[in-house]
Amino acid sequence: MLAAPSNPIPQWPPFVASAPGKAILFGEHAVVYGKAAVAGSLSMRAYALVTPRTDGLTRLCLPDIGVDTTLGALPSAAAIASLAHPGDVATLLSAALLPQEGPGRTATLTFAYLAGALLPASVRQSGLTLCVRSLVPVGAGLGSSAAFSVSLAAALLRLDGRVSAADSAEERQLVDQWAFRGEQVAHGTPSGIDNAVATHGGFLAYTRGSSPRQLGAAHPTRVVICDTRVPKSTMVLVAGVRALRDQHPAAIDSVMDAIGALAEDAAQRFADPSAERLEDHLRGAVALNHALLAALGVSHPALERVRMISAAHKMPAKLTGAGGGGCALALVPQAAAASEVAAVCAELAAEGFACYPTVVGGAGVQCAARVGAESVAAWVERVAGGGCGDLADAFAALSADALAELAPPVPSKLIR
Numbered sequence: 001m002l003a004a005p006s007n008p009i010p011q012w013p014p015f016v017a018s019a020p021g022k023a024i025l026f027g028e029h030a031v032v033y034g035k036a037a038v039a040g041s042l043s044m045r046a047y048a049l050v051t052p053r054t055d056g057l058t059r060l061c062l063p064d065i066g067v068d069t070t071l072g073a074l075p076s077a078a079a080i081a082s083l084a085h086p087g088d089v090a091t092l093l094s095a096a097l098l099p100q101e102g103p104g105r106t107a108t109l110t111f112a113y114l115a116g117a118l119l120p121a122s123v124r125q126s127g128l129t130l131c132v133r134s135l136v137p138v139g140a141g142l143g144s145s146a147a148f149s150v151s152l153a154a155a156l157l158r159l160d161g162r163v164s165a166a167d168s169a170e171e172r173q174l175v176d177q178w179a180f181r182g183e184q185v186a187h188g189t190p191s192g193i194d195n196a197v198a199t200h201g202g203f204l205a206y207t208r209g210s211s212p213r214q215l216g217a218a219h220p221t222r223v224v225i226c227d228t229r230v231p232k233s234t235m236v237l238v239a240g241v242r243a244l245r246d247q248h249p250a251a252i253d254s255v256m257d258a259i260g261a262l263a264e265d266a267a268q269r270f271a272d273p274s275a276e277r278l279e280d281h282l283r284g285a286v287a288l289n290h291a292l293l294a295a296l297g298v299s300h301p302a303l304e305r306v307r308m309i310s311a312a313h314k315m316p317a318k319l320t321g322a323g324g325g326g327c328a329l330a331l332v333p334q335a336a337a338a339s340e341v342a343a344v345c346a347e348l349a350a351e352g353f354a355c356y357p358t359v360v361g362g363a364g365v366q367c368a369a370r371v372g373a374e375s376v377a378a379w380v381e382r383v384a385g386g387g388c389g390d391l392a393d394a395f396a397a398l399s400a401d402a403l404a405e406l407a408p409p410v411p412s413k414l415i416r
């Protein structure tokens with residue numbers, strides 16, 4: 001049953017909460033064996049537009065993954081608190097309201113969990129529309145679900161008055177904690193690194209079982225993320241590495257040690273005040289890390305193709321994530337012209353790969369009711385071409401280029 005309309009005066013203006021995707025720079029696979037890894041935030045982000053309603057309904061609109069649903073009564077905060085695990089939230093919802101499977105189902109469950117736990121009674125009564133647009137490719141190992149969870153947690157905590165701009169250490173810690181629960185809905189037992197990167201931004205070093213460590217004065221770095229579109233299973237790849245280690249324990253442990261040393265070393269060097277020295281170091285380390293991952297058997301002909309094409313453009317590349325297909329990351333020299341990036345992307349695209357020129361190490365979560373001098377509502381109206389009826393519908397139809405206007409500014413030295 002849908003909630004009856006009540007409390008028709010919305011007290012808050014539309015706002016946007018946004019959070020970035022992530023890429024692993026060093027240390028995948030070795031991190032499973034207790035070694036350090038380094039990850040950074042991407043400039044590709046998820047954007048959650050929150051608009052008030054007056055009819056008591058809760059609409060969730062995720063146009064990039066085909067979800068547009070009006071949820072009836074959300075689970076109560078008490079019902080959410082009684083769950084043994086956040087992933088059990090499906091037991092509190094009508095099966096008819098849920099997509100059968102895929103990212104739409106996961107995202108709807110994450111929303112139901114976080115909204116059930118966090119939405120204050122006054123907003124439940126008046127209703128809201130939440131429309132999330134994401135420029136983070138889904139299922140590519142780039143932290144799309146964490147970007148979703150973090151933007152959602154920030155938005156809901158803002159409605160509850162516990163978060164304002166999500167820019168203080170306290171607010172971010174709260175957002176991170178709730179986003180982790182959202183990630184538990186999506187992934188069961190996530191490590192927490194994806195939501196930590198999406199919340200705090202920049203670069204983080206982490207080892208299993210300890211809190212991620214923010215790498216202070218790091219320089220944002222230009223990269224091209226290249227999705228080979230070859231499907232991979234993280235579980236199968238991790239199991240393959242384990243089998244290899246069972247056969248050759250001493251040799252594989254040496255490879256793991258070497259990968260861990262690269263990650264530790266990079267973590268130290270991110271604090272180097274010289275961007276040129278850091279870039280020089282990263283170029284060598286990226287190539288070496290990829291070679292070590294290939295020794296573990298987790299590369300793929302498509303990833304080797306990306307590596308060769310990028311190397312011919314003086315952009316060293318490595319696989320990022322589990323390998324076996326999936327994504328690679330190519331380092332773009334800070335001095336490279338836009339035409340050089342366009343040329344490497346064109347060659348990679350000709351192979352059937354999807355390319356995303358982006359920056360690693362930028363801003364984390366943000367929450368605001370203004371875009372520059374304009375209100376969010378005025379910005380959406382203007383960018384959508386004016387005369388739009390429903391703000392969420394207009395936002396749902398915006399192009400990726402238009403959405404990118406909402407992104408936090410990239411340091412000017414990186415724009416060419």
Ligand code: MEV
Nearest residue numbers: 028029031032141321322
């Ligand atoms: C996958 O993104 C990263 C791996 O190291 C697996 C893991 O850390 O759980 C391959």
